[in-house]
Amino acid sequence: MAALSFELETTSVGSRARAGKISTDHGEIHTPIFMPVGTVGTVKAVTQQQLKDDVEAQIILGNTYHLYLRPGTEVLEAAGGLHKFNGWDRPILTDSGGYQVFSLAANRKIKEEGVMFQSHIDGSRHLFSPESVMDIQRSIGADIIMAFDECPPYPSEYGYAKKSMELTHRWLDRCIQRLADTPDKYGYTQNLFPIVQGSTYKDLRKASCEYIASKQAVGNAIGGLSVGEPEEMMYEFTELCTENLPVDKPRYLMGVGTPWNILECIDRGIDMFDCVMPTRNGRNGMIFTTEGVINIKNKKWATDFSPIDPGLDNEISRFYTKAYLRHLFVADEILGMQLASLQNLSFYLWLVGEARQHILAGDFASWKTGMVDQVKRRC
Amino acid sequence: MAALSFELETTSVGSRARAGKISTDHGEIHTPIFMPVGTVGTVKAVTQQQLKDDVEAQIILGNTYHLYLRPGTEVLEAAGGLHKFNGWDRPILTDSGGYQVFSLAANRKIKEEGVMFQSHIDGSRHLFSPESVMDIQRSIGADIIMAFDECPPYPSEYGYAKKSMELTHRWLDRCIQRLADTPDKYGYTQNLFPIVQGSTYKDLRKASCEYIASKQAVGNAIGGLSVGEPEEMMYEFTELCTENLPVDKPRYLMGVGTPWNILECIDRGIDMFDCVMPTRNGRNGMIFTTEGVINIKNKKWATDFSPIDPGLDNEISRFYTKAYLRHLFVADEILGMQLASLQNLSFYLWLVGEARQHILAGDFASWKTGMVDQVKRRC
Ligand SMILES: [Zn+2]
Ligand SMILES: [Zn+2]
Numbered sequence: 001m002a003a004l005s006f007e008l009e010t011t012s013v014g015s016r017a018r019a020g021k022i023s024t025d026h027g028e029i030h031t032p033i034f035m036p037v038g039t040v041g042t043v044k045a046v047t048q049q050q051l052k053d054d055v056e057a058q059i060i061l062g063n064t065y066h067l068y069l070r071p072g073t074e075v076l077e078a079a080g081g082l083h084k085f086n087g088w089d090r091p092i093l094t095d096s097g098g099y100q101v102f103s104l105a106a107n108r109k110i111k112e113e114g115v116m117f118q119s120h121i122d123g124s125r126h127l128f129s130p131e132s133v134m135d136i137q138r139s140i141g142a143d144i145i146m147a148f149d150e151c152p153p154y155p156s157e158y159g160y161a162k163k164s165m166e167l168t169h170r171w172l173d174r175c176i177q178r179l180a181d182t183p184d185k186y187g188y189t190q191n192l193f194p195i196v197q198g199s200t201y202k203d204l205r206k207a208s209c210e211y212i213a214s215k216q217a218v219g220n221a222i223g224g225l226s227v228g229e230p231e232e233m234m235y236e237f238t239e240l241c242t243e244n245l246p247v248d249k250p251r252y253l254m255g256v257g258t259p260w261n262i263l264e265c266i267d268r269g270i271d272m273f274d275c276v277m278p279t280r281n282g283r284n285g286m287i288f289t290t291e292g293v294i295n296i297k298n299k300k301w302a303t304d305f306s307p308i309d310p311g312l313d314n315e316i317s318r319f320y321t322k323a324y325l326r327h328l329f330v331a332d333e334i335l336g337m338q339l340a341s342l343q344n345l346s347f348y349l350w351l352v353g354e355a356r357q358h359i360l361a362g363d364f365a366s367w368k369t370g371m372v373d374q375v376k377r378r379c
Numbered sequence: 380m381a382a383l384s385f386e387l388e389t390t391s392v393g394s395r396a397r398a399g400k401i402s403t404d405h406g407e408i409h410t411p412i413f414m415p416v417g418t419v420g421t422v423k424a425v426t427q428q429q430l431k432d433d434v435e436a437q438i439i440l441g442n443t444y445h446l447y448l449r450p451g452t453e454v455l456e457a458a459g460g461l462h463k464f465n466g467w468d469r470p471i472l473t474d475s476g477g478y479q480v481f482s483l484a485a486n487r488k489i490k491e492e493g494v495m496f497q498s499h500i501d502g503s504r505h506l507f508s509p510e511s512v513m514d515i516q517r518s519i520g521a522d523i524i525m526a527f528d529e530c531p532p533y534p535s536e537y538g539y540a541k542k543s544m545e546l547t548h549r550w551l552d553r554c555i556q557r558l559a560d561t562p563d564k565y566g567y568t569q570n571l572f573p574i575v576q577g578s579t580y581k582d583l584r585k586a587s588c589e590y591i592a593s594k595q596a597v598g599n600a601i602g603g604l605s606v607g608e609p610e611e612m613m614y615e616f617t618e619l620c621t622e623n624l625p626v627d628k629p630r631y632l633m634g635v636g637t638p639w640n641i642l643e644c645i646d647r648g649i650d651m652f653d654c655v656m657p658t659r660n661g662r663n664g665m666i667f668t669t670e671g672v673i674n675i676k677n678k679k680w681a682t683d684f685s686p687i688d689p690g691l692d693n694e695i696s697r698f699y700t701k702a703y704l705r706h707l708f709v710a711d712e713i714l715g716m717q718l719a720s721l722q723n724l725s726f727y728l729w730l731v732g733e734a735r736q737h738i739l740a741g742d743f744a745s746w747k748t749g750m751v752d753q754v755k756r757r758c
Binding site: 040041042044045046047048049066070071075078079084085086087302303305315316319320321323324327328330331333334335337338339 | 419420421423424425426427428445449450454457458463464465466681682684694695698699700702703706707709710712713714716717718
């Protein structure tokens with residue numbers, strides 16, 4: 001089957017925003033796109049049917065760290081890969097596990113070889129190396145697989161950031177080699193995206209972009225942002241990266257962000273996003289809507305019988321009321337988390353879809369300004 | 380609008396099993412029927428859309444005690460009743476709250492007037508009386524509302540069981556009076572079902588059936604069973620009640636039970652069932668299927684990629700595999716509880732639907748014998 005390809009449909013006037021189409025062996029993705037996070041092979045509290053029919057997701061994420069620990073590569077291989085295991089037949093992207101190793105695992109030891117760590121579940125010891133992580137992602141069978149990288153914290157000293165970036169580059173070469181040495185497992189093409197690092201140092205980011213670009217991958221990712229730095233700095237470094245990454249390949253900004261973050265970064269030339277915010281914050285009662293941000297636990301919604309979000313077309317957002325959703329959260333009912341997750345994901349997919357329409361229509365820049373205000377509003 | 384009516388379609392040969400049709404202002408119910416329990420206005424972990432499309436529920440329950448405490452009658456009245464509040468436009472039945480007061484609330488004091496208790500949520504003090512419980516159920520707006528009764532524990536002394544039954548009968552008269560004195564709130568008819576009590580004493584049960592029958596209600600319920608007595612005793616007393624309750628009115632056996640309990644009690648002339656078992660046990664990983672009972676957490680399902688239940692027609696049961704469902708439970712994912720609840724409820728509705736078909740076809744008795752073995756099997 002065929003390697004991932006990207007068709008750049010249009011670029012905005014007065015903005016770096018682009019509309020495009022990614023083709024994979026599991027189907028097409030219209031960009032800019034938001035990718036719901038399906039940590040352990042499930043987008044939390046959402047069925048695969050709802051992801052397709054209500055959320056209209058085009059691609060979902062899986063976390064290599066989580067899937068490696070549970071259900072494990074043996075089960076995934078027996079199933080014929082993650083698509084078969086969870087029944088999601090559209091594209092899947094897996095991260096490299098690096099980020100989770102640093103945020104969840106215990107007793108990490110980082111060396112040239114890779115990272116030794118202990119599972120946060122049972123304390124068992126494991127090594128993640130560029131080679132083992134490529135092998136694991138082969139077993140998971142994602143359409144897009146991420147290079148193994150180190151993601152330095154914010155802030156990082158210049159010296160550390162530089163060393164870490166260089167390690168990430170050496171690891172990238174080993175990832176590329178390993179993939180060249182191993183075949184696709186399930187008959188369709190798996191595509192590697194390398195990751196730009198370099199913390200918040202302009203020369204490092206630029207050097208990293210150049211190194212990554214030189215690999216001529218089918219798509220490129222920007223890591224190490226949205227890790228605690230101010231929003232304006234995140235925007236600045238995103239733009240620096242998009243200025244220095246190939247124009248004709250999709251650009252993926254990892255782990256970003258709020259609805260307004262996404263609009264601002266589309267404006268700066270990003271095509272792909274993922275974030276746990278719509279699901280995680282949703283499970284805590286933070287609802288993103290076309291009317292603004294809602295804390296649904298607030299007493300003021302107790303008798304508000306208007307739809308959760310009259311601005312969205314999907315059944316869930318229009319069928320259930322704010323008062324009912326509030327009641328579900330107050331009574332600690334699982335259905336509250338389900339509806340909040342569906343609403344927030346539907347909203348995120350709506351937002352990138354609208355952005356795409358306005359890029360294609362040629363009025364993205366002016367639309368964005370108004371929409372940032374609208375989605376940022378606290379109701 | 381019209382009071383609830385019941386059309387008895389057929390009675391089995393060699394069995395008391397009946398097929399019938401209940402008509403309410405919110406639509407028809409084909410009996411025998413199982414009613415999913417929607418405690419606080421939500422069948423836990425299941426959307427109203429899934430209840431209709433996947434489970435094919437015809438009527439759901441609400442718990443008066445829970446709904447009275449949260450969201451409270453003020454919110455429910457502002458919404459225009461529970462149907463409007465949660466969006467379920469088919470029939471709803473509410474219990475009287477008596478059972479929850481005895482199982483959940485603190486510092487209960489039972490008197491002729493009613494029951495004083497403290498909320499299990501915030502310790503606030505409340506009185507449930509026949510009158511207040513009718514008023515609350517008026518505000519909730521269920522199509523079928525249950526009389527306020529005392530449900531004695533098993534075992535109970537004869538003297539206590541008799542006194543308790545007599546109190547339940549006096550309370551019933553006050554319920555009937557209160558409903559006569561108050562209008563329907565939302566333009567459709569609310570129908571009272573009285574409840575037979577009498578513990579495990581044949582003369583008391585018989586006397587209670589006669590008293591309840593004398594009220595000529597549109598439907599009748601049997602309470603105080605499945606509270607810890609042996610299964611055979613439960614069957615024996617169910618049959619004693621169906622022998623002594625009107626033939627031309629639906630009979631509702633409260634809080635029963637396992638799939639085989641339901642088949643045995645259909646055999647003894649019961650038309651309506653409710654139970655938290657499919658949802659509560661489902662959330663703990665106990666899966667009821669056409670192949671038998673499954674503990675989905677068991678290691679043996681780790682690589683079983685057969686559908687959760689190939690014997691059911693609904694999308695969820697056929698789309699997801701046992702291995703995936705096990706993984707969701709092992710990884711403690713919400714989606715596991717969602718899929719298990721959908722499977723178990725779909726199975727319960729399938730089971731009563733099959734029973735109905737076999738009653739209509741005239742081969743219920745022989746079908747039941749085989750089916751009891753099949754659904755009881757431990758896989
Ligand atoms: Zn628009
Ligand atoms: Zn059959």
